[in-house]
Amino acid sequence: ICCPRYGERRQTESDWGKRCVDKFDIIGIIGEGTYGQVYKAKDKDTGELVALKKVRLDNEKEGFPITAIREIKILRQLIHRSVVNMKEIVTDKQDALDFKKDKGAFYLVFEYMDHDLMGLLESGLVHFSEDHIKSFMKQLMEGLDYCHKKNFLHRDIKCSNILLNNSGQIKLADFGLARLYSSEESRPYTNKVITLWYRPPELLLGEERYTPAIDVWSCG
Template sequence: MSTKHHLGDSPISYHPSAASGWADHDSPRIRKTSKAGFRPIGEPSSAVKLFFPRDEDDDEAGPASQHKSPASPQIHSEVPAKRARDEGALPAPQPMQVLPSIVRDSLKASIVPKPAGSGDVSVSPAQQSHTVEPDTEGTPRPSSPSGTTCKDLYAIVSQVGEGTFGKVYKARNVITNVHVALKRIRMEAEKDGFPVTAMREIKLLQSLRHQNVVRLYEMMVSNGSVYMVFEYMDHDLTGVLSQTQFSFSEANLKSLCSQMLAGLAYLHRKGVIHRDIKGSNILINNRGELKLADFGLARFYQKRRRSDYTNRVITLWYRPPELLFGATVYGPEVDMWSAGCIMLELFTKKPVFQGNDEIHQLDVIYRILGTPSTERWQGLTALPWYELVKPKDVIHGHFRDLFSRWLSPAALDLAERLLAYDPTQRVTALEALEAPYFKEEQPPPELPVDLSTLEGEWHELETKRERAKKRRKLENGLV
C-alpha cells in the first residue's frame, strides 16, 4: 500500500460545488442476494470466483453508462475517493488471527466466527498451521505464528494514509522489528458484505510478484475489520516531490521513470490494467526503489479481445482523452497516458493537467498539446461523446516550448509518445523502456539512494495537511 499507503486511495472526480473540491460517494459493496453466488464471511463457500465477474460479464459499463453525458452536474467515479464520515482512530488492539488462506487460496477457506459477543473472528483449525514463505526479494517478512494477537504482533506507529475503505497505518512487527503498512478495510455492517474493489485488489496482488509492485504479505481479521498487511514504503511520489530538503538529479529522475515503466510493463504483460496511476499510488522507499500500489481499480484484460469497461476511472488529472470522450473499450494504453503525466510531474514537481471537471480537463490538455484532429487521432469522431465535448476552436499546441526548460530532447520525445492523442499510437511500456532517453542519452539511470537523508517520511497525507496549515495561516492573516 503506499504505503498508504495509498493503497486505498481511489480515483476521485472534481466537483466545483463541493467545498473540498472532491466528490465523495458511498462505496460499492457486494450485497447478500439470491443472485450474488456467495456467502458472507462466516459461511463456508467455494464460489469465491463469483466475487470477480469475468470481463465479458462486467456490469460496470452497461448501456446506461456507456452513453451517459459528461455534462451531468456531478461526475461519479467507479469507486469513491474517501468516505465522508471519519472512521476515527484505530480501535484498541483486539485479538487477531492471521488468515493466510485469504491470500493463498483466493479467499476460499472457511472462516469460522467465534460465539456472538466475542468481537473477534478466528480461523478454522486447518488454517492455524500457517508457515510464512520467505520473500523472493530477500526482504524479511512479518512473522505471524498461529495464536498471535494483534497486540502481541504489531505496534501502531502512525497514520500514513486514508484509503477508500479505511485508514492506513505504519506499524512495527514487535517480533521481527519489520515495519509494515496496515490497510484497514472497514467492515462495520456485516450484512453489506466485503467491498468488491478490496476483493479485486487482494486477488490481483496474489498473482503479482515484481520489484516495482508493492507486496501484500498477508490478511488479518479483527473485531469487524479486515487488515491488509503490506510491505512498508517510506514515501509516495506526491509527498516526496513536495519536500525541499532533497533534489533529484537527472539520473535519479530517469531511474524513477524507468522503474515506473518497468512496473507497468510487468502488469500489462500479466494482463492487468492499473487504472489509477497517480503520484499518491507510486511509492518510494529510502533505497530509491519505486513500487506501484493501490490495485482497487485494476482489472484483468484480454489481450486478444477488447472488453467494455467503465470510463469513470483514473483520477481526473491523469485521465486520458479517450475516456474523457466517453470511450468504454480500452486497454493498457490508458495507463500509459497516466505515465506520461507522471513523467512530466517528476520534472516540474506538480501535476501538469489540472482540470476542474471533465470539460475543463480537456481544455487544459488542448492548451498544452493542441486540439486533436482526425489526422492526429483516427476514430476521434466516432467516440461516444464527441459531439458533446468536441473543441469549439482550433488551438495550436506548444508542448515543447513549455517543457524544454525541464526535459532534454530525448525526454521530450518520449513524453510526447506517451501523451499521443490516438491510443493506438501511444507508446507501450516495453517500447518506452527501449527509448533513446534510457538507452542512448546520458546520464544513465541512478537510484536516488540519498532519499535516506530525508528528515521524516513524505506522503500525500502530510502534503495535504501542510497545505491546509498554510491556507489557514493565510486566511487568519487576511482576517
Template structure:
C-alpha cells in the first residue's frame, strides 16, 4: 500500500482520482485511503440495460481515459489494471482512473523486470500472456483502447470468449 500512496501523491490530473487523505482505523496496522465521492464505476453504467453508450460518449470517455493515462505515463507510472471497474465517474460525469494497487514505477530508457501477474486476465496485453517481464505503457494502452472500447461499444466484457486459450488467438494471427 505504501507504493500506491506514493504514486497517488505524485499524480494530479482531472482524470485521475485524487488522494485526499489517510485515515487510520481502530484495528492495528489498518489504514484507509480517502478520496472524493464517485457516483459510479463505468462498468456498472455500461452493464445496465439502458447503459449502452453512444458514440460521442465513447469518444469522450476514451479521450478522458487516454489523457489520464498519458499523465501517469509522463510521470513514470504504469497503472497495470485498467478495466471498467477501475474507471469511476464523478458527479459531473468526468471519468477518473482509480485503484492504483497494482501500479508501479517504470523508466522507458531503462529495462527493468516487472511481474506478469498484473492486469485482470481478460484485459491482459499479449506480451503479458506470453510471459514478458520487460513491458511498458503498451500494457495500459492495450487494456484501454481495444478492450475497454470494445466493451463500451458492444455492451459486453467478453472480448475473446471466456476460454483462456482464446485470449492468444488474435495475438498469434
C-alpha cells in the first residue's frame, strides 16, 4: 500500500467529526484497542485503505475516555514518517447527530499498516535478517527522537504498538499513555505505565520522576 509522504497534512481539523463512518466500507476487524475494535476499511471517496479505531462512549460516565482525548491531542501535533498518521475523526452513523453531546461512538481514522510487530513475531512465519532489524531500529529511534524533541513521552513502547507495512516501513502507534514532558520540572508522574516486560528498572522500583530514557529502555 502507499503510505502518506513525510510531512503530508491530514484533513483540516475543523472538518473532523463532520463525516460519518458510512463513508467507509468496513473490510474486517484487525484488532482490539484500549476502548474498542480496530477495523480495516476503505474510504469510498478516495479508495484509500485506512484503520478505524472505534471509541465507545456509552459506558463512559465522563464522556470521552481520557486515553482517547490524550491520544487525539498528542497526535494532532506529531507529523513524522515514523509516527502513525491520524487522518481524521468520524462519527458513528447511528449517532452522528449526538456526536457533540458525547453519545454513542466515534472513530479515529489512521493510515493503514499491514502488520504489528508482535503479530509477525508470534506468527513464526517471518524471519528478520540483521539488516531488517537495523532498519527497524533506526526508524523506531528516529520516530522516538522526534517525539522527545517535541517534549512527549510515549510510555507504552512494545512490539504490538510498532506497526509495519509490506515495504518495511515502521510506525510508532498508540499514544494513549503518552504525556507532555518538561526537563525543567521535577514534578512526579505516575509509574503505572509501560507494559511490565518493557518497563525499565526505575519504574519497577517506584520512581515517579523520570525522563525520556524510559522509552529508550523499552526499545531495547
